[in-house]
Amino acid sequence: MSVVENGLPVLTAKDFATDQEVRWCPGCGDYSILAQVQKVMPTIGVPKENIVIISGIGCSSRFPYYMNTYGMHSIHGRATAVASGLKATRPELSVWIVTGDGDSLSIGGNHTIHLLRRNFDVNILLFNNQIYGLTKGQYSPTSEKQKVTKSTPFGSIDHPFNPSALAMGADATFIARSMDRDPKHLQEMLTRSHKHKGASFLEIYQNCNIFNDGAFEIFTEKSTKPNETLFLEQGKPLLFGATKNKGIKLDGFKPVVVEIGVDASVDDIWVHDEFDFYKAQILIRMFDDPRLENHLPRPFGVFYETERACYEDILNLQVEETIATKGKGDLDKLLRGKEVWEIN
């Protein structure tokens, strides 16, 4: 805390760092995410004491220890449920859930979908590294098929989750994707997540340089990024490629890649609308395995946003309305009940 402006302390990223030694492996993508979160926190206009970070178990879930806010490192998969109880009772708090692909989609999958459908006004930061890091390298529910890991020496058999599609299926009201290696975009997505009123589901591709190094290299490396990624911007055509020479056109319900000036003009390109419920589902399903030929680029940005009442607001409204109409509860009246008798 350094300067005081208009009576309010002006905070910097440093004010959000703790005195605890950060213990992720050197080179882990988590460092970048922590740095971006620490940069964004001073800008969102929430007093530090009103920010709570709740995590489950896994590498990413050590996050709260490194943030000088309120925080709880809970148990495996349950951060979403802990956060639900906190937000239900303390709606004024800014609650952030830090979780991984195993924590939120495997052991805690149930709580994740239920939090989304209830639409608590919280932010889920899903660090997706497509591997189990803390348990030293087993495949995760987002690992690509045929992945050889410690627990799958013959290659994994499970079909992976598309996390954003799962969130869409659970009627999430804000769904976005970003990556550890694009700080600016990540900061923007964190800010958008905060601004959204309702449950924000932000999937962050995060490199585990020990057990799954390079899992997202194709999306993050300068040489491949332009052709493999599609950055979504509201109201803008879905263009990609080094010179924005390629775009996505809808052929019926099917997205296809076209080349501007060759087989389409810019006017033919699908214009992104974050509020389009139906098109969001097509966009979210652009999830081709980049190892395949003629695959579609992977979208990043806000897929979908909508407004829906938040669980905690309705819950508290019910309490307020009951008290407003019936008055505050009278304990003596409650204990007495309807029928009593006297013994002398």
Place this chain on the structure above:
Amino acid sequence: MEKQDVLLSDVVIKFAGDSGDGMQLTGTQFTNNTALLGLDLATFPDFPAEIRAPQGTLPGVSGFQLHFSSDRVFTPGDMCDVLVAMNAAALKANLAFLKKGGRIIANIDGFDAKNLRLANYIDGINPLENGSLDSYDVIKIDVTKLTRETLKDFPELGMKEKDRAKNMFVLGFLYWMYNRSLDSTINYLEEKFGKKENILASNIKVLQAGYNYGDTTETFTTRYKVEKARMPAGTYRSIMGNQALAYGLIAASEKSGLPLFLGSYPITPASDILHELSRHKAFGVRTFQAEDEIAAITSAIGASYGGSLGVTTTSGPGMALKSEAMGLAVMLEIPLVIIDVQRGGPSTGLPTKTEQSDLLQAYYGRNGECPMPVIAAKTPSDCFNAVFEAVRISLQHMTPVIFLSDGYIANGAEPWRFPKSEDLQPIHVKFKTDLEEDEHKFLPYKRDEKLVRPWAIPGTPGLEHRIGGIEKQNITGNVSYDPENHQLMVNIREKKVENIADYIPLQTLDSGPEKGKVLVLGWGSTYGAIESAARQLQWEGHAVSHAHLRYLRPFPKNLGEILNNFETILVPEINNGQLIKIIRDKYLVDAKAYNKVKGVPIAKGELVEEIRKYL
């Protein structure tokens, strides 16, 4: 023929019929009517786990036992004086529990060929007609026919709807037999069916018809009366266990000033607590029907972390699912009340039957050294005070607390001399709001003389801190894998719970001499059976005493002393011997066990016989 009134002191009635026959309602109505007369009473509803088990079969029998008396009542009674049998299966399932010479009120229609076959009576044999019931006083009524006859002027009601009022006929008849007014049930019907005029009018008509049937039929000459009970003076109401528990939580919320948050997943026999609490938003109660048992407890942990009174309710299987989260609450050292309304186990077990078999789970059923206080209620109304205590301990000692009830307590009813709000002790809770002068940084695990850590909730400027399930350094709360520190923290968590013994009342005897032959030591719902058995033996002149434990962990400080004053310690439990293991372990006494695990309460009679073995 002239009708005469006979004065009785003690009656046990069992209402038994198909699970769709409305026996629970009939029993509850008769209970309320009885309570309003100022009689002491105890009830025992006993129903199948299936909502509508196959009609007419033995597994489909639903029962409700009511014991009322002008004397003190401690149990719903071992044997009944009157058995209402709506069908053959109901008779077959309950005849063994009817006293010899007792009265059977049988619905003839429920003894037709089909019902007899469904109840597994050998072809053609009708117990109402073959003389097998000669040693009983059998009253045969064709309830179905009489009900239909009564409702012949209700053409708009179908046969099914008419038959649904059968239980009102029986209830009306019993009201006549026991000299009762119909008012309480008419009031109830008006409230329930106020807007459905037809249903209301038909039910009242059948109720009255049942009453008039007793009054006008010449064969019934005797009516019975039971005088008011000699209970402590005061204002009473009838209360069920789960209801008292819900009220206790609301009272504790009011008296601590912390809003109540309940995270719960429906499970028999605990769901009624969720139902009851969800109605009381006017007290600021927030209920959250979670997606599963784990979310139920972890959401309550989240609420508690935010400064609410976090509570979760469940039964045995749900307790098992919550274990890991209980460990988290122990590590976080935050308040949380976990309510286990025990039922028959293991696994799904006997969902609607009672058992006391989760005590060891409550004591030890978690990974690591994970001590938590354990408190148990002994009767339906005792749930109120006992859960109030659970909340007090949880909030004042910054610890999760396990509260044990069971199916028998949860669904049983009894008269309750309810307290006044002003007589309930406030529960003082103080959040930490500022750093002390000598503190540069908030130290979340710096303890007071009770070893209790400060409670600082999110939203408090300057006290930002992190807590979690990983072992932490004492005082600072930072993550620590240091061997010495882990030993220290294990010891502190244990000592913190043991210290609670300084803040709970000493154990007293429920009845009997301070020194003697046998001490019957119990916990939970065996209270009534033990107390009535002990009283009988005391009356016979034996040195038998009864001590009933509310505080199971830690035990009251003087418990060891009490145990030393008796030649034999007998521990009856509805399990295979759980409290006794802990007692033997802690006090090195050769305590004797009496165990029964049949899904039903221990009866007074069997207990008297058991105690005699040690006299």
